[in-house]
Amino acid sequence: GAVVSQHPSWVICKSGTSVKIECRSLDFQATTMFWYRQFPKQSLMLMATSNEGSKATYEQGVEKDKFLINHASLTLSTLTVTSAHPEDSSFYICSAGLAGEAKNIQYFGAGTRLSVL
């Protein structure tokens, strides 16, 4: 149980285009999902907390107009990187917490590697 699916696993795009990444909880409902960014050989940096039916909460320094988050249902959150540039190239990982169980336990997707040319 508690499987989180992330799609796509790898995307290459041209500079200036937008890219959407999906995060789905397959066998549970997630009222809260999290989006992280990971640079090579570094740890995960929390970008934002996505709450179903409300606006996402962004961490300091993360541009909310650049990284659009939508959490339209209890099983799906999307991250859209708008007008992507090479510096946005990174590994993006989402996670979801189980409602009811300690909210502090998160289950992670497999990640999306974004390469902006």
Add this chain to the structure above:
Amino acid sequence: AQSVTQLGSHVSVSEGALVLLRCNYSSSVPPYLFWYVQYPNQGLQLLLKYTTGATLVKGINGFEAEFKKSETSFHLTKPSAHMSDAAEYFCAVSGPGTGNQFYFGTGTSLTVIP
């Protein structure tokens, strides 16, 4: 404030030897503690977690960790390393005092030498 320190960004062990990955945390309240493993180009897989109860926690793949409050530590161990254990390992802390946010350590890269 919460923080996690993983001593040793790189650890190398021989196949069959003991694996010890260190994690210390700072937390103003009793924390929830986690170890995750990450293989190249993959997401994080939960190895084990401590929330309450028994301080010695057993996880998958033969790993275990012990919560030592007096030492503010949650070190990860495995009696005998296997080649397939080579990966990046992250310690994380969460809990009532963190606003449900996870704080990750900087990671430890484990190399297993044949």
